[in-house]
Amino acid sequence: MSATPTAAERIAHLRSELDAHNYRYYVLDEPSIPDAEYDRLFRELQALEREHPHLVTSESPTQRVGGEALSVFGEVRHEVPMLSLGNAFEEEELLAFDRSVQAGLGLQGGDLFGGGASVEYSCEPKLDGLAVSLRYEHGQLVRGATRGDGSTGEDISSNVRTIRTVPLRLQGEGWPQVLEVRGEVYMPKAGFDALNARQAQSGGKTFANPRNAAAGSLRQLDPKITASRPLEFCCYGVGQVSGELPATQIGMLEQLKAWGIPISRELRLARGVEACLAYYRDIGERRTSLAYDIDGVVFKVNTIEDQQQLGFRARTPHWAIAHKFPAMEELTELLDVEFQVGRTGAVTPVARLKPVKVAGVTVSNASLHNMDEVARLGLMIGDTVIIRRAGDVIPQVVQVVSERRPADARPVLTPAQCPVCGSHVERTQLVKRSKGKESFSEGSIYRCVGRLSCQAQLKQAIIHFVSRRAMDIEGLGEKSVEQLVDEGLVTSPADLYTLTFEQIVGLEGFAELSTRNLLAAIADSRRPSLARFIYALGIPDVGEETAKLLARALGSLARIQQALPQVLTYLPDVGLEVAHEIHSFFEDGHNRQVIQQLLARGLVLQEEGELHAEFAACATLAGFIDKLNIAGIAATGAKNLAEKAGSLEGLIALSQDWLDLSVMKGLNEKAKQALREFFAEPANVALATAIDAQLRAFGMHWQSEKKVLEGLPLAGQTWVLTGSLEVMSRDVAKDRLEALGAKVAGSVSAKTSCVVAGPGAGSKLAKASELGVRVIDEESFLAELDRLGQ
Numbered sequence: 001m002s003a004t005p006t007a008a009e010r011i012a013h014l015r016s017e018l019d020a021h022n023y024r025y026y027v028l029d030e031p032s033i034p035d036a037e038y039d040r041l042f043r044e045l046q047a048l049e050r051e052h053p054h055l056v057t058s059e060s061p062t063q064r065v066g067g068e069a070l071s072v073f074g075e076v077r078h079e080v081p082m083l084s085l086g087n088a089f090e091e092e093e094l095l096a097f098d099r100s101v102q103a104g105l106g107l108q109g110g111d112l113f114g115g116g117a118s119v120e121y122s123c124e125p126k127l128d129g130l131a132v133s134l135r136y137e138h139g140q141l142v143r144g145a146t147r148g149d150g151s152t153g154e155d156i157s158s159n160v161r162t163i164r165t166v167p168l169r170l171q172g173e174g175w176p177q178v179l180e181v182r183g184e185v186y187m188p189k190a191g192f193d194a195l196n197a198r199q200a201q202s203g204g205k206t207f208a209n210p211r212n213a214a215a216g217s218l219r220q221l222d223p224k225i226t227a228s229r230p231l232e233f234c235c236y237g238v239g240q241v242s243g244e245l246p247a248t249q250i251g252m253l254e255q256l257k258a259w260g261i262p263i264s265r266e267l268r269l270a271r272g273v274e275a276c277l278a279y280y281r282d283i284g285e286r287r288t289s290l291a292y293d294i295d296g297v298v299f300k301v302n303t304i305e306d307q308q309q310l311g312f313r314a315r316t317p318h319w320a321i322a323h324k325f326p327a328m329e330e331l332t333e334l335l336d337v338e339f340q341v342g343r344t345g346a347v348t349p350v351a352r353l354k355p356v357k358v359a360g361v362t363v364s365n366a367s368l369h370n371m372d373e374v375a376r377l378g379l380m381i382g383d384t385v386i387i388r389r390a391g392d393v394i395p396q397v398v399q400v401v402s403e404r405r406p407a408d409a410r411p412v413l414t415p416a417q418c419p420v421c422g423s424h425v426e427r428t429q430l431v432k433r434s435k436g437k438e439s440f441s442e443g444s445i446y447r448c449v450g451r452l453s454c455q456a457q458l459k460q461a462i463i464h465f466v467s468r469r470a471m472d473i474e475g476l477g478e479k480s481v482e483q484l485v486d487e488g489l490v491t492s493p494a495d496l497y498t499l500t501f502e503q504i505v506g507l508e509g510f511a512e513l514s515t516r517n518l519l520a521a522i523a524d525s526r527r528p529s530l531a532r533f534i535y536a537l538g539i540p541d542v543g544e545e546t547a548k549l550l551a552r553a554l555g556s557l558a559r560i561q562q563a564l565p566q567v568l569t570y571l572p573d574v575g576l577e578v579a580h581e582i583h584s585f586f587e588d589g590h591n592r593q594v595i596q597q598l599l600a601r602g603l604v605l606q607e608e609g610e611l612h613a614e615f616a617a618c619a620t621l622a623g624f625i626d627k628l629n630i631a632g633i634a635a636t637g638a639k640n641l642a643e644k645a646g647s648l649e650g651l652i653a654l655s656q657d658w659l660d661l662s663v664m665k666g667l668n669e670k671a672k673q674a675l676r677e678f679f680a681e682p683a684n685v686a687l688a689t690a691i692d693a694q695l696r697a698f699g700m701h702w703q704s705e706k707k708v709l710e711g712l713p714l715a716g717q718t719w720v721l722t723g724s725l726e727v728m729s730r731d732v733a734k735d736r737l738e739a740l741g742a743k744v745a746g747s748v749s750a751k752t753s754c755v756v757a758g759p760g761a762g763s764k765l766a767k768a769s770e771l772g773v774r775v776i777d778e779e780s781f782l783a784e785l786d787r788l789g790q
């Protein structure tokens, strides 16, 4: 038996374990342990280093964010200059490059059969980020520098250390004493979107594109800011090297990869220029589905000796070239801003642009999302703007070129009246709750108050109502809905159920048979599940998942209709804002009337029934007290109070009983005082009593925390399925997870509990790893289901 390791040994072991896991995760792309296990090892190392500070070294994985903020970057001279690349835009330019390479290598004249000789090229995507040089001495990262003017750059050592794909020390053995690694620091698209969303929410600066975001993040004087940004590194070459490296470009990169340096997964060898063109086309087709932005591909003569023979011209090598793709960003003019009215009445500004070709597609419109976005961009009509098309996403206005603003530029004004129905347009409100009180502030969305009397909203509402995932009425396309509305045959979803043969036949596209089919489809839709029906109503912010949740948890239309916003927030993932949307939707007289008509015209909702255990499980007395948001009473205090009081009446009584409350343990004086004051306010007592009464009327009773834990094993968790699952279909996987109490969401956020990733997983996987969300493969998922008894 070996002796217990010393702290120093354990620390060394943990560091090499963590380095090895990082290598498998970032370089090989084959994670070997669950994230939770990685975190456990990391925390153990942190704890040991805290106990033994003299054992902390700069290359420890815990030391990525060590440096203090600088006031200015130091200068770094590049012993081997950092070059740039010549560009080819057309095929002919690439062919010319290949001919010049052949000439330079004395290969012209072709082979025995008269054809051109084939030069071997390494091929990689041209990442759109910024070039950096990382210097390793004796295998340790000693410095990171920007390219600068190619000869002198800036010292950004503390910043590059925070990038998790940059190894702090090299793996394996045999590395030269001095090794400068060159590559691109970039921000993956998912990380960019998440960062911009975060920045917008906190009122910070948003970035026009991932490249600007990467540059802005890397050139931060405070490395802590860089550390919070989702940057990655990919190597494509070397600078100063003190020893020998393999004799080819690809061999060299493979060697660097073995030492732990990430290189492109798309690195390939091409024999001859035709193979280069095929590579260019292949990457071009996959361009939008890659996890990062690229602006072309780079071809390099593969044999290093040949590279040396070909040499350089000024700042670009004769042996490499960038074959560029069409730009994803273009300049154009903002001709006007129009306002569109959507299903929920949201009045959305849309940019009308002077048509411009962006990466092969003519763009003449772009959504501006909302007026906050217009303000953030500082947009005026007549401005020259940068349009960006990111993948399949709709084109976006990312920036105003303010220098080009014409003298007659006009401001963009929110219309006071709906452009379709003329009703008043009002600004939505944001709801916040603190200290038990709700407060409202102005939101960024404007809404036409016309509801279904607004033709634009009515059309969209009906299109949504009949759609496949809602009431699933086949045969009613957008055009037919528009006709029905324009002819005045349908003024609300309920009117669909009184349509007659005579009314429909003869409308454009409706002959006898199609009319009969449509009427049959309408009749067939009369027995929707409660969830479908709720979704079909088109309540703002209530998507399919929320509709399912409402149906499953509350079990009946009556309960959903009556539910107080504060009660709705007991449901996992229903925030105050959504709760208020739901509540005010059902408060609205017109909506109530439509629902009543629908039921009167023969709609029968399925699966109405009991209040679900899941809901009961969410509603504990401690949770209730916690939600009252009384100053100084957090989760633990709420739990102690719940145990002591047992019910709301008990709690109110306790708050009024000086002696009893004074001697109570587990709550400090300030919190006790806040509790007394809270219930001294009659409005607070009334609200708390109303919530309590409704929860009871719904058949729920306060339970102890212990009971809740006995509930569903995955209650409160949110899972995401991505990529293709091989053993189990996604639908089945989803059902199983839901049966265990988990919610299955379509996108990854910081609240996601776990992501199940199959082959082909893309941006969701990237986002999960960026946010540090746990990721498992299908095999572990099946094992976990087994374990949970499904």
Ligand code: IVH
Pocket: 083, 084, 085, 124, 125, 126, 127, 128, 129, 130, 131, 147, 184, 236, 237, 298, 317, 320, 322
């Ligand atoms: S090679 C001597 N390879 O493009 C060769 N550059 O336009 C120097 N870049 O400064 C560069 N991906 O920032 C090379 N696979 C790649 C690249 C790449 C992106 C950037 C790099 C460079 C610029 C030159």
